[in-house]
Amino acid sequence: MWRRLAQILGLLLCLLGWGFVGCTLAMDHWRVAQLGGQGGSSVVLTAWYWSDLWRDCYEDSTALVNCVDFGVLWAVKPYIQAVRGLLMIGLCLGLIGVVLTFFGLECTHIGGDPKSNDRMLITACAFHLLGCLSDVAAYCLYTNRVVAAFLHAKADPSKLSYDIGPALYIGLVGSFLILLGCTVHCATACRLKHPKRYPLVSFTGGKGEENEVLRGKKHICAPSKRTNDSRNVSLYKMASVVTV
Structure with missing residues (x-):
């Protein structure tokens, strides 16, 4: 009974993490830069520059947003293309892992005998782990470029100093949930019932x-x-x- 509950919990964790990673593809504020907001005058002007995987935007204190969409695919910066590709690969691998997990659960009675269910569950964990590694690589690549831009802005005050946006944090949390769900599935798939057999x-x-x-x-x-x-x-x- 506890194995079935643990397998369902692991599936829910993987689905939740997969959903978080998928949401980050459409989220704004991957990186944020703020200008103004300093006191000393009767009117305080503040402006925000933020970017995601599809556009660059400018927002002023009156909540007026002006965005410039990225052009054709081959005109986008290479690291943004790499982040897009890694996230899509991770989502595809995660979808395959979810389907295989349904076949490997004991409560679905689809996979067959317990040994085949365990093999199917281990295979699903492998797909989930590969997808999780792809997602983490994408977030780390984008974070590296944001940190590099921040360091360049410290050296040259004329450049914008970007900070990490909430989308990266949500994506990393989703990757951690996928990893946690894979750990639960691997723990339930490893059977410890090995009776001792004495030779005759x-x-x-x-x-x-x-x-x-x-x-x-x-x-x-x-x-x-x-x-x-x-x-x-x-x-x-x-x-x-x-x-x-």
């Missing part, structure tokens, strides 16, 4: 007496020589008494 060893005694050792115990199938001698002695004594 047969050997021959001194005069053809067959002995058997089973599970650390010795069973004698034939009567021993000592018992035969004691019986012969007792019969001899009885015969001598009768003769007298």
Whole structure:
């Protein structure tokens, strides 16, 4: 019973993480830069520059947003193309992993015997892990470019100093949930029921007496020589008494 509940919990964690990663593709504010907002005057002007995987936008203090969409695919910066590709690969692998997980669950009764279910579940975990690695690589690549732009802005004040937006944090949380769900599935797929089996060893005694050792115990199938001698002695004594 606990294995089924753990498998359902792992599936829910993987689905939740997969949904978080998918939402980040359409989210805004991957990186954010703020200008103004300093006091000392009667009117405080603030402007925000933010970007995502599809456009660059400018927003002023009156909530007026002006965006410029990225052009054709080959005109986009290479690292943005790489982030898009890695996230899409991760989502496709995660979708395959979810489908295989349904076949590997015990409560669905689709995969067959328990061994085939465990193999299917381990295969689904492998797809989930590959997708998680692809997602984490995409987020780390984008974070690296944001940090590089921040360091360049520190060296040159004329450039914008971008910060990491909430979309990256949500994506990293989703990747952690996928990893946690894979851990739960791997723990349920590894069965620990391995009974100890002792070998059946047969050997021959001194005069053809067959002995058997089973599970650390010795069973004698034939009567021993000592018992035969004691019986012969007792019969001899009885015969001598009768003769007298």
